[in-house]
Amino acid sequence: MPLHSAPVSLPSQPGPPGEPLGSRARSAGRSLLGRLRSEDRDVLWLYLASRVSVWIVAYCARWVFPRDPETKKASAVLQPFQQWDWHHYLRIAQEGYFPGAEVDDNRVAFFPGFPLVLRAVYVVIPNWTVAGLAISFVSGAIAVVALARIARRYLEDAGAGRRTVVLLLASPCAVFLAVGYTEALFLALALPAWLAAQRHAWVTASLLIALASAVRISGLFLAAALVVHYLCFGRARDNWWVLLWMTLPAFPAALYFWHLYANTGDLMAWQHAQERGWHRSFHLPWDAWFHTWGAAFDGIYPTTYAFMFLAELVGMVMGLVLLAVLVRRRSWPEATYIALGLWALGTSYWYMSVPRASLAWWPLWIGLAALTLRRPRLLALYGCLICPLSVVFALAFFTGRWAG
Incomplete structure (x- = not known):
């Protein structure tokens, strides 16, 4: 089944002539809520159930896998969620990128979108960790509904949306959709943007991708895919001036890089922070593969890190297979998006965050859904193989043992 469906024209529903403005607003609100079809509500129930599962794992991790094996008291309830990159986002939200004193914690490697939203939500929810969790919780709900709708359009099957969401939520790195990280917020913008492009x-797609580009650099890859999508599938009546709108996603990144330059005098401040903190300097793809392979199998690092580097290798292979399938099916917009992401991740010193990046590879989850719809037994096999890994990854993150 090709990864493209015929565009659907949605009828507008304006209010009756002469209808009062307040009445129109209430009607619009009811119409917006009414757009949640039964399949969407099923997806949201699945999403809520999966959040409960993740929270159970986080709660138990405090008791069963404490940092100090001899402790007699579990850590704070929210402590499992306060790991790794969260501290960077928190410091940016609290202090900004340049708090005054000399700071060298590579915080400029993180785009400002999530910290800005975190700071805004903190005004309403005056607990930083809870505010971050709230952002991801709401964003994840939006993302899974959008993903389900995209899957139904691609596969033209009533159960495709639910199945695609199940495959995503059961994936090993799905824990990052439940913590104060950027993945859920990015997907909440990127997936509706792709639905709008379909x-x-x-214009709506360009605006949403611009917001996504303020959250993650991969928003720019999605912007390139949008241009390809327009060139391949734009209707004859579509005006070419919309290509000007499609330049909008470049502006958040450009403004951020300008801000860094104005404060550091370094045009490459973002890239240099990536290099200092995560060895993301340019290397040829085969060098990156062999460096990651060595980190996984040469006994250089503790077994926890070696296991995660092994997961990076598997993630890269999975991405390359996905790209090959997309090219074979001539799904050029999706192939563009995946190819740019793989190039960015696969030309560093070693692979890092490839499995996490797979959360935003919606063609992967839709393709797996199509495969399991044709061969239902594969769904049970997927569950048996992936669910244990998902628990392992969640425990690794919640106990500070890294998760890629």
Whole structure:
């Protein structure tokens, strides 16, 4: 089944002539809520159930896997969620990128979108960790509904949306959708943007991708895919001026890089922070593969890190297979998005965060859904193989043992 469906024209529902403005607003609100179909509500129930599962793992991790094996008291309830990159986002939200004193914690490697939203939500929820969790919780709900709708359009199957969401939520790195990280917020912008692109709502798609580009650099890869999508599938009546709108996603990144330059005098401040903190300097793809292979199998690092580097290798292979399938099916927009992401991740000193990046590879989850719809037994096999890994990854993150 090709990864493209015929565009759907959605009828507008304006209010009756002469209807009062307040009445129109209430009608619009009811219409917006009414757009949640039964399949969408099923997806949201699945999403809520999966969040409960993740929270159970986090709660138990405090008791069963404490940092100090001899402790007689479990850590704070929210402590499992306060790991790794969260501290960077927190410091940016609290202090900004340049708090005054000399700081060399590579915080400029993180885009400002999530910290800005975190700071805004903190005004309403005056607990930083809870505010971050709330952002991811709401964003994840939006993302899974959008993913389900995209899957139904691609596969033209009533159960495709639910199945695609199940495959995503059961994936090993799905824990990052439940913590104060950027993945859920990015997907909450990127997936509705792609849904808008499928409907040829080019301006809406460009605006959403611009917001996504303020959250993660991969928003720029999605912007490139949008241009390819327009060139391949834009209708004859679509105006070419919309290509100007499609330049909008470049502005958040450009403004951020300008801000860094104004404060550091370094045009490459973002890239240099990536290099200092995560060895993300340019290397040829085969060098990156062999460096990652060595980190996984040469006994250089503790077994916890070696296991995660092994997961990076598997993630890269999975991404390359996905790219090959997309090219074979001539799904050029999706192939563009995946190829740019793989190039960025696969040309560093070693692979890092490839499995996490797979959360945003919606063609992967839709393709797996199509495969399991044709061969239902594969769904049970997927569950048996992946669910244990998902628990392992969640425990690794919640106990500070890294998760990629």
